[in-house]
Every structure is written in C-alpha cells, then in structure tokens.
Amino acid sequence: MRLLLLLFSHYKYLLILPLTTRAIEREKEITSTEASHFQNRIYPFLHHSVSDREELLDSTHDTKMAINHETWAFVFGLLGNVISFMVFLAPLPTFYQIYKKKTAEGFQSLPYVVALFSSMLWIYYALVKKDASLLLITINSFGCVIESIYLLIFLVYAPSKTRLSTIKLLLLLNVFGFGAMLLSTLYFTKGSKRLSVIGWICLVFNISVFAAPLCILKRVIQTKSVEFMPFSLSFFLTVNAVMWFFYGLLLKDYYIALPNTLGFVFGIIQMVLYLVYRNAKPKTLEEPTKLQELNGHIVDVVKLGTMTPSEPNHVTKSGAVTETASNV
Secondary structure, eight states: OOOHHHHHHHHHHHHHHHHHHHHHHHHHHHHHHHHHHHHHHHHHHHHHHHHHHHHHHHHHHHHHHHHHHHHHHHHHHHHHHHHHHHHHHHHHHHHHHHHHHOOTTOOOHHHHHHHHHHHHHHHHHHHHHHHHHHHHHHHHHHHHHHHHHHHHHHHHHHOOOHHHHHHHIIIIIIIIIIIHHHHHHHHHHHHHHHHHHHHHHHHHHHHHHHHHHHHHHHHHHHTOOOSOOOHHHHHHHHHHHHHHHHHHHTTTOOOHHHHHHHHHHHHHHHHHHHHHHHTOOOOOOOOOOOOTSSSSSSEEETTSOEEEOBBEEOOTTTOOOOOOOOOO
C-alpha cells in the first residue's frame, strides 16, 4: 500500500512537470508575439516621425529661402522704381524749353510714343502675372501718365504736319497695335500660355529698342565726341538695368532679367567709350546728321533698363545740328 502511494505521488509530479513546462513555453510564445506586434506597430511610427521631421525641416528651409528671395527682389525692384522715376523726369527740361518757346519744331515724338507703348505692355504683363508685380505696375503707371503729358504738350506746340504724323503713330501703335495684341491674347490664349506670350512680346520689344544705343555708340566713334552721351545718364541707366536684372532673376522672371542683361552691357560700353573719348578732339562729320537720328538723351522706355532716345536733334537755321542732353 505504501508502495502504491509513493508511486502515485511521484507520478503526480511527473504529470504536473510537463504541464508547467508547456505553460512556460506558451507564456514565452505569447510574450514574443506581443513584442513582435508592438515592434511592428511602433517602429513604422518612429520611422515616419523621423521622416516627417526631416521633410518639415526641408520645407522650413525652402520657405526661408523663398522669403529671402522675395525680400531682396522687393529691395531691387524698389531701387529700380526710384531710378526709373528720375529717368522718367529727365525730359522735363526739354518740354520746359518747348513750352517757353511755344514750339516743338525740330523735336521728335517717336521716343515718347514708344515709351508709352512699353509702359502699357508692362502693365498688362504685370496684371496677368499678378504675383509680385506691384512694383512693375507702380512705375509703369507713372510712366503712362508722364509720357501722356509729354505727348499732350508736344501735340499742342508741334507744327500741323508733325502733329498729324504723331496722331497717326499713336493710333497705329498704341491704339490698334496694343488693342490687337490685347484681344488676341485674351481670346486665343489662357493661363500660363497667355503669360508666356505676353512675356515674349515684352522681351522682343525691349530688345528691339537697343538699336538706339547702337546708333549712339556709332556716332560717338565717328565724331569722337561724347557731348551727346552724358556719363551720368549712362551710369544711372546701367545701375537701373542692374536693379531690374536682379529683380527678375530673384523672381525667376526671365522676361524681365534677359533684356536688362543687354541694358547692362550697353551701359558699360557707353561708359567705357565716354572715358576713351572724353578728352578727344571732336571730329566734324562731312554730312549733316539727319533729324531722325538720336541725340544724346536716352530714356528708359521699358522702365526695366532698356533705352531709347528721348530728345531729337535740334536743327538750327544754319543747318548745323546741335545736341541737347538732359542729365538724370
């Protein structure tokens, strides 16, 4: 009997031991599974948190860079407005002379018509672009007003034949020309394509007016005289081109930046020629210069650094050509 009891007690422990071992193994399996689930849930969260943090830092850096670019673009655009404003006022002595003498005989209207057309183009471009275009609108709005005043004074005191030709030019370029461009871009282009078309029109027009400085450079070399190419005017127009170049570059607006690259180059060439010929003995041309050729005053007709003549040559009764120049 005692032997049976002893065997039973040992057998009981033998039965309990496997159960205990299985329970421990089961507990380990459950713990391992829970740990695996926890890792699968927490690790992606940690990974995404780090990734999101890096993206946030990158976006913050990009935002700061964009703000810095916009700030500097505003500074350059504001300086360009100030210089362009002074250049706009440069023809005032000429029109005071016209008013005082009560005649515009011997003066051209073409530079002012071109300047008005250019201001109208840039206002339209700025209105279509919308973003960061306030500085373009302000200076070119002033340009439209002042050029209109110049033309009004010119029409009042110009001879009848010159007045008629000026009115025809205004109708052809500023009314029908601009109107055709306006209607075609409004009805046949949309969105970014419209802005691109207008931008190219502005760019091509700006580059085309660089024929004016080329004529001036040619005349300086021929006559070895810089009396009709004031250094101060060339300097301010060059600085103006630099201001508007960086304005366009910082805004990544190459329709503004590219023409002013040429404006800067031509300005530097003019200043170099001035230094070369400032003390040279002037050379008299065999043939008198025609009235249609440029004089020494250049106006920033596109308000972004490109240049065109503002005052014509004034022909005296003896047939000699006298140059009039206004400094900024």
